[in-house]
Amino acid sequence: MTLSFGVFLLISSVFCCCAHAGCGVVTRQQWDGLDPTQVEYLPRPLGLVVVQHTATPACDTDAACVELVQNIQTNHMDVLKFWDIGPNFLIGGNGKVYEGPGWLHVGAHTYGYNRKSIGISFIGNFNAKTPTKAALDAAEALLKCGVREGHLSRSYAVVGHRQLIATESPGRKLYQIIRRWPNYLEDIDKIKNNK
Template identity: 65%
Template sequence: MFLSIIIVVLGLSLANASCPHIVSKKEWGGLTPVHVSYLPRPLDLVIIQHTVTPFCSSDGTCAEAARNIQTYQIDELNYWDLGMSFLIGGNGKIYEGAGWLHVGAHTYGYNSKSIGISFIGNYNNDDPTAAQLDAVKALLRCGVEEGHLTPDFKVVGHKQLIATQSPGRRLYQVIRTWPQWLEDVTPIKNKS
């Protein structure tokens, strides 16, 4: 019995070993959400965006960017929380937004059926760093392993679903090469 418990605990810790560290809201100084609504799981859609804010490359500037975005979205846009599920800093760190479990406010009409991942910066001008791309790929693998994403999930650019330049030309060019890329969004596109 004791050996079985040790094996289960060891198995759980090994299962999470491949998941990257996500900087929690508490760690980056985020506010508690005003309200939460829960996502169904697993999801099969990931939307990649950019914040159109200055690029950040240090822990301090990336945490400050996350705080500024959250404050703006709560105070000015009346969102319940930071709208994106996750933010990716130029330092290669992943910042918790609405997370895996909560409905975000990142893409009108798709919030309750997708995960929104936003790169901090303007990727019409900035190139995504290798550290950022590695972090997102690790996050997506973890999402599948932990049952948040289906094994056959698809990735799209924000601009494929609504009228925007997001995720920026340079980032869009990169994500189009990913194996999960969905070129034709006609089957998933909202009819409005």
């Protein structure tokens, strides 16, 4: 009886972990992330994905990517006073996606758009170099899974961070790539915040 209950707990914890992050994402527990200081839920399905870069060094190993994600979270929470790490997801050169606020919670990636979009940040600076094929493939798989799981609408739009605020993000090379993605939105007049 104890064994059955133990197996039940194990299966339950795996299910809860997958239901929260899903899509093959490295959960915040797996990268040893800090708990957010506050949580606000996103409406779903969302129709906007903002692609950016971290403007940090890149990473191509699991250990290096975890260390960078932890450092970014520490900076965002301790220095910038965010509730959590800013982007909903971060993608390393190793082809792994790291959970930030995830599919369910508001991130802090693009001022004025956090409550109506998912922010995906590629780890590195992509002004002069392109992300790895593994990272680009991981982004594509994440977006497809987001639609399949009901987090993103089937008609979601992808924009570059620079289209919404004054920044170089997602970097010149990455921006050239996302402009060729099928869901890329060139004309942002309908989604642009009017201030």
